Amino acid sequence: MAVLRLTQEIDRPVEDVFAVVIHGGDFASWNPTITESRQLTPDPIGQGTRFVWKLRGFGSVEQELQEFEPNRRVRIVPHHRSIGGGHRFTFTDLEGRARIDHELEMVPKGIFRIMSPFMTSAGKKNLQATANALDARLRQG
Numbered sequence: 001m002a003v004l005r006l007t008q009e010i011d012r013p014v015e016d017v018f019a020v021v022i023h024g025g026d027f028a029s030w031n032p033t034i035t036e037s038r039q040l041t042p043d044p045i046g047q048g049t050r051f052v053w054k055l056r057g058f059g060s061v062e063q064e065l066q067e068f069e070p071n072r073r074v075r076i077v078p079h080h081r082s083i084g085g086g087h088r089f090t091f092t093d094l095e096g097r098a099r100i101d102h103e104l105e106m107v108p109k110g111i112f113r114i115m116s117p118f119m120t121s122a123g124k125k126n127l128q129a130t131a132n133a134l135d136a137r138l139r140q141g
Contacts, residue, residue: 004104004123008131012138014091017098018071020137021089024051024063030137033126036060057122058083087130100134102127 010017020030025039036054039045040062047068054060058080067075067088077086085105092099104127 002104002106002123004102004106004127006102006104006127006131008100008102008135009094010098010100010135010138012098013096014071014093014098017100017134017138018074018089018091020134021076022049022065022068022074024049024053024065024076027051027053031133032129087127100131102131 020026022045023039025037027034028037031037033056034053035056036052038052040050040052041048045065047065049065049068051063052060053063061083062079064077064079065074066077066086067073071091071093073088073090075086075088078084083106088103088105090101090103092101104123106123
């Protein structure tokens with residue numbers, strides 16, 4: 001099991017950053033690791049909201065919002081037969097700027113356990129790509 005961490009600051013209010021992160025149906029429009037995304041459950045978005053993402057290397061993976069605390073924390077949890085874990089985002093208000101602490105937990109299942117070292121490497125790249133893309137998305141306005 002790998003737990004990867006990354007901290008970034010974005011020159012936007014926490015509320016703006018949180019709003020982008022919880023709209024999982026829009027991830028394909030800005031996140032390079034996701035080629036398709038759509039929301040499965042009706043609005044409002046909150047605890048238990050589900051999305052489906054087409055992820056490079058994994059195909060379609062259903063995702064669920066957990067640990068939902070508006071403007072403070074959310075965890076995006078995959079529901080897939082070959083990988084578990086999730087991506088936790090923790091938000092801190094820095095007087096109009098947002099600090100985002102990312103925690104990506106990757107738990108390979110079944111045959112994917114033998115690929116754990118490769119998954120860690122890919123996870124580091126994907127985590128950095130997501131952070132960079134989130135920053136770029138919020139610079140657009």
